[in-house]
Amino acid sequence: MGHFIEPIIKAIHDLLDSNLPAALDAIDATYDDGIVLQDVVAIYQGRMFVFDNFPSIVIWPDASPGGEYTSQTFFNNHRIVVWIVVSGNTPVDTKRRVWRYLRAITEVLRADTTLGGAVDICHFRGHTYNSPWTSEQENSYIEDGGVVLEIRHEEDL
Helix, strand or coil, X not given: CCCCCHXXXXXXXXXXXXXXXXXXXXXXXXXXXXXCCCCXXXXXXXXXXXXXXXXXXXXXXXXXXXXXXXXXEEEEEEEEEEEEEEECXXXXXXXXXXXXXXXHHHHHHHCCCCCCCCCCEEEEEEEECCCXXXXXXXXXXXXXXXXXXXXXXXXXX
């Protein structure tokens, strides 16, 4: 029986946990404006709301519309958004932080399009700034942005 989305979420978590600090350091080295990207304090799996733990990542399973299947194989399609939630000293500073974290997350995940062998292919589908909780936070010193991924994976049933 297949495991569907669970090992995919774990693979994204593991890749970010292992590789994001170096990506953040590399991005910091390209700027000279005093903004330093801190290592994330938490990576959450699932549909969770974060309002007090910054910077944090939420690996949000957005949709799993399914796919084709045979009596032995299921072709999974998943849409996952990797959200970064940050705080800053000013609204401008906070937005810049979001953009830089998104750059780092994108670089880490695009470097391994099979997510460590967990999927057949992981497509980068851009960035989004319309999080599920934007209307609830209403704070210009807290911002978020997401890396949108479309994933296809074949599993034996």
